[in-house]
Amino acid sequence: MEDEPIIREVLVEYMEIAGYSVFVATDGEEAMRLVDHENLDLAILDIMVPKYNGFEVLNYIRLSHNKHIGVLMLSALDDVNSQVHAFNDTADDYIIKPVSPIILLKRMETLLRRVKSQISWQEGLKIDHEGYRALYNGIPLKLTLSEFLLLQVLYQSPHRVFSREQLILNIFNEDYIGNDRIIDAHIKNLRKKLPFNCIKTIVGVGYQFQKEEAYEVKK
Amino acid sequence: MEDEPIIREVLVEYMEIAGYSVFVATDGEEAMRLVDHENLDLAILDIMVPKYNGFEVLNYIRLSHNKHIGVLMLSALDDVNSQVHAFNDTADDYIIKPVSPIILLKRMETLLRRVKSQISWQEGLKIDHEGYRALYNGIPLKLTLSEFLLLQVLYQSPHRVFSREQLILNIFNEDYIGNDRIIDAHIKNLRKKLPFNCIKTIVGVGYQFQKEEAYEVKK
DNA sequence: TTTAATCTTCATCACATCTTCATACCAACG
DNA sequence: CGTTGGTATGAAGATGTGATGAAGATTAAA
Numbered sequence A, B: 001m002e003d004e005p006i007i008r009e010v011l012v013e014y015m016e017i018a019g020y021s022v023f024v025a026t027d028g029e030e031a032m033r034l035v036d037h038e039n040l041d042l043a044i045l046d047i048m049v050p051k052y053n054g055f056e057v058l059n060y061i062r063l064s065h066n067k068h069i070g071v072l073m074l075s076a077l078d079d080v081n082s083q084v085h086a087f088n089d090t091a092d093d094y095i096i097k098p099v100s101p102i103i104l105l106k107r108m109e110t111l112l113r114r115v116k117s118q119i120s121w122q123e124g125l126k127i128d129h130e131g132y133r134a135l136y137n138g139i140p141l142k143l144t145l146s147e148f149l150l151l152q153v154l155y156q157s158p159h160r161v162f163s164r165e166q167l168i169l170n171i172f173n174e175d176y177i178g179n180d181r182i183i184d185a186h187i188k189n190l191r192k193k194l195p196f197n198c199i200k201t202i203v204g205v206g207y208q209f210q211k212e213e214a215y216e217v218k219k
Numbered sequence C: 001t002t003t004a005a006t007c008t009t010c011a012t013c014a015c016a017t018c019t020t021c022a023t024a025c026c027a028a029c030g
Numbered sequence D: 001c002g003t004t005g006g007t008a009t010g011a012a013g014a015t016g017t018g019a020t021g022a023a024g025a026t027t028a029a030a
Helices: A005-017 A028-037 A054-060 A080-088 A100-118 A145-156 A164-171 A182-192 B006-019 B029-037 B054-062 B080-088 B100-117 B145-156 B164-171 B182-193
Strands: A042-046 A070-075 A091-096 A124-126 A134-138 A199-202 A206-209 B044-048 B071-076 B093-096 B125-130 B133-136 B199-202 B206-209
Touching: A005 A100, A028 A054, A042 A054, A042 B029, A054 A070, A054 A080, A054 B199, A070 A100, A080 A091, A080 B100, A091 A199, A100 B080, A100 B100, A124 A145, A124 B006, A134 A145, A145 A206, A145 B145, A164 A182, A164 A206, A182 A199, A199 B054, A199 B164, B029 B044, B029 B054, B044 B054, B044 B100, B071 B100, B080 B093, B093 B100, B100 B133, B125 B145, B133 B145, B145 B164, B145 B182, B145 B206, B164 B182, B164 B206, B182 B199
Parallel strands: A042 A070, A070 A091, B044 B071, B071 B093
Antiparallel strands: A124 A134, A199 A206, B125 B133, B199 B206
16 A cells, blocks of 8 residues: 555556565555455555555454564654554554665565464464454354453463463453452363363463473473 | 664663663674574664674574574664665664664564564474473473473573572572572483483583584484 | 352362482592 | 592472362342
């Protein structure tokens, strides 16, 4: 996306000569449609565009099926706040216009190098954030609200270890007063309902969502 | 690396407050030494520094054992050639000075997010600090907490010899009272679980981590 | 109000992990 | 060749933590 047609033409041509397939959207809505219907590796988002702005598209991407794609924000705004906003929303780069086409291309390729080497660890388990549902191969699991919230937090940051305290903060309001061990109880119930054992205990630390099984100890 | 001491101080403090371990080099040679002797996740390279410049350090990194780390080039040079040069040499970002510390931090974190997500498939032994995991060729080893912490400390500074006392301070709370030899026991158990004999005993002194390439694979 | 679902606490148990210790081993040295 | 100082190792006991089921409390639904 790029709000000035002529510059956009140049950039697109540049990228196509370099061997990339390029899709162009003229507003945020169209961009979202591309996210849904094309298998993108990278998105270049102009912030100031009609319908939905770049930040909104960015957030849409990160909640989408293709959330791992590289996102490069493009803007005439040189202020710190806008940049911090972009990075906080997990943009991968922020480029201030006007930009030399060659530098844009180099930054694209640099990001692609990192993006391409990622693997998607997700398999059958999906979280429907809006619907408060966890789906396994499309079939919803019957979770209580606490169980769902617990799974959601763990699932969103796979392999990150959350202490019981952190989980309590994430799941309940921060004014919760009660025993740490409430987490144990919910974990127990959640584990029973999950089709595979993906919640691992880190003794003395907390719990994490994990995909791979660990090596067995050699004898 | 940063050629102006005062600015560097501010940045380092900023990063440490944000929770990162920071090593500072004042010239290219020292930077290369850090690449060899610390297990870095990210390098911020000033281009104009003594002994070896930032580009030379970048190339050194990409040919090194830690070639996958994120590299962020920092320079007062605003010209296209220098930037293209950096990206061609597979830098991951190029920031023009002066830069707001918060933006530098955000760009660091953004890059780290991409670097870290590559951990899981990288060859060899990798430590996932956040996830309390040690990965061998992407597959987690089943370590206890003490074993993990032990490996983490040793791995963080390869070739540095740690006394039992130092290791106890790093692994347990400082109020630990007990036999030194607890370390021996954990080392023994840890060695059994590691695919390489990478923990070497320095008789009369302590233990050190040796980089795996120097060793034979266990049968 | 009654009923059902969900949350929360608690006591008990099982097991992972830690720690010590005794013995075996090894290298250096006289 | 034996002694010394140090480490490796396996076993066994001690400790601590999490798992679990039951039961009461709370909340929501009927």
